[in-house]
Amino acid sequence: MTLNPLSATPAAALALLGVFLGSGSFTLALAQDEPPTRTRADAVADAQTPQSVPIERPEQRKTLHDRSNLFDVREAKPSSPVFEDQPKQGKISGFDFYRDPLNADKPFQEPAAIMEKEIANKPAVMSAQRELLERRYNLKPKFDPEVKMSRGKPVLVGPTVKLADDTSWDELASLTPEQIKDRGIFPYPSLPHPLQSNGGQVFPKMQIKMFPRLERFDVDFDLPEEFLPEFPPAIFLQNRPELGDVSRGEVVSINNFYKLFKDILTPVQLNGLQFLLTPLPQEEFNPTDDRKSREASLGVACFDCHVNGHTTGQFHLNPDDRPEERRFRLDTTSLRGMFNQQIHGSKRSLRSVEDFTEFEFRTAYFNGDPIHAMKKGFPVLDRIHVSHMAQLQNMLDFPPAPKLNPITKRLDPAKATESELRGEQVFFGKGQCSSCHIPPTYLDQQMHDLHLERFLKNEPGDGPIKTFTLRGIKDSPPYLHDGRALTLEDTVEFFNLVLELKLNAREKQDLVAFMRQL
Structure with a gap:
């Protein structure tokens, strides 16, 4: 032809x-x-948004009865006049969880008043977060001229953090943890949620442009788009590796999943994908008036956060700590390579993809509080559908790594540069990286406590956090569980201090070069 x-x-x-x-x-x-x-553009938004229609029939018109205050809770008549002589006149005059929004300042506070107040406060909230980021980081992006993510987005070069007191990296690395703590100059303190008191899931602006239903009225995403993963991310399937990226440049949604995957996935996997794309009520996005979206919402889908089975940097608060001020920011992690992981959840140490799938909905969706879930909508996922969702997640593979030996996942000397080969030696030697990040998946299925309180005056540390895989790591900025390290260079500097490695400049540069090939 x-x-x-x-x-x-x-x-x-x-x-x-x-x-x-x-x-x-x-x-x-x-x-x-x-x-x-x-x-x-978005079948979910269409489903939850009624269309405006002209008022043409008598039953459509609002009557005086419809507009009366008869429906105000304060107008309800008591079932007995005896209550007049009882404590509080038989009323619940304090907070009623089912009636009052979470974190309301007083009982009977109208949700509309809360929304109005938080909309007014939002510019100040985001201005404060922006000032914090600019104090800590150089946010002017510097791109590597050659290294790209899987779909072509340039990879940023760091480190981006600003050092205090005109110190250098070498000088900082020469100090003990106690000296760094006493001087208050540890450059990587925790990265906070912009609105800790409300917390909850926050989506990047580039995602909200496509899916406006994910916008919150009280807080915005804080990091610039250049520091985030690709949107849309690539998708690689371990059952069809010969296809490469199967996303075809689209964000997989309930609109297009069947068209994209009907000839690639099994019916069971397709059913699992359908459920991963189906919105369910969540703390900030739900059908009640206790929410942080302007309009009532069906909720969010698993793949709203784990876009294309990966991530675009969405964050929330970890659901495993209390009180609220003790919780820490938690970035959405990639689901790539789930089939080779035996521990799930940054803190929860779940041991199967099925448990992770089911428990994630009960914890991350509602801050670990099943009472909130009952109020806002808690459809029970049966174990059959959970297993289908898990089967789909187990198909998600890491991106290709052409410079790695296909069996050992170590560098092929015939393909690697001298810098990458030196970096591999640092990784498996002086850098101690392989103590936790073991080939071929570059993780050890364990949780580790770095005891960062050794370096920080006013932070208690985060306790044990699971080891995350380094396969395809260049596709997943920012780094560490809360995104405090914006680039791989920042991550290397972080561990050089925390593990007291004393790496020199070339060793650090070579180590980054190696990790970009994983």
Whole structure:
């Protein structure tokens, strides 16, 4: 069959012409393609948003009865006049959890008043967070000219953190933890949630542009887009590795999952994916008036946070600590390589994908409080559907690593640069990285406590946190459980201090070069 670019559609002709002219032209041609026209941007938003219609029938008109204050809870008549002589006149005059929104300042506070107040406070909240970030980090992005994520987003170069007291990295590394703590100059304190008192899931602006239903009225995402993973992220399947990235440049949603995967996944896996894309009520996004979205919401889906089975940097508060001020920020982690992981949840140490799937809904969705879940909507997922969701998650693979030996997942010397090979030696030697990050998955299925309170005056430390895989790590910034390390260079500097490694500048640079190949 002969392909004639002149007989194709304009977009196809450009693409075919690019093939004939070379890969550079092909990339340009693809970049000029228009995205497909969609009549429905978000089926979930359509489902939860009624359409405005003209008032044409008598029953549509609001009557005086409809507009009266008869329905105000304060107008309810007591079932007995005896209550007049009883304590509190038989009323619940204090907080009523089912009636009053979470963290309301007083009983009977109207949700609309809470929303109005928090909308007014939002600019100050985000301004304070921006000032904090600018004090800590250099937020002007510096891109590596060659290294890209799986779909082509440039990888940032660090370190980005600003050192205190005009200290250098070498000087800082020469100090003991006690000296760093006494001087208050540890450069990587915890990264806080911008609105700790409300907490909850916060989505990046680039995601909200596509899915406005994920916007909150009280708080915004804080880190610049350049410091986040790709959106949309690539998807790799361990049952069809020959296909490479199967996302086809789309964010998988309830709109398109069947079209994209009906010929790739099994019916069971498709059913699991459907449930992972189905919104369920959550603390901040739910059908009640105790929420942080302007409009009532069906909730959020698992893949709203774990976009395409990966992440775009969404964060919330860990559900495992109390009181509220003791909880810490927790970034959404990637689901890639779940089939090779035996411990799930940063703090909960869950031992199966099924338990993780079921328990995540009961904890992260409602801050670890089943009473909140009962108020806001708590559909019980039966174990059959949970197993289907787990089967889909177990199909998610790491991105290809062409410089690694396919069996050992160590560098192939014939493909690696000298810097990468030196970095591998640091990783398995002086850097002590392989103590926790063991090939081929580069994790040890354990939890570890770094005891950061050794370095910080006013922070108690986070206790044990699970080891996260380093496979495909360049696709998953920012780093550490709360995103405090914005680049891999920051991560290396962090561990150089915490583990007291005394790495020199070249060793640190080589170590980053190696990790970018994982």
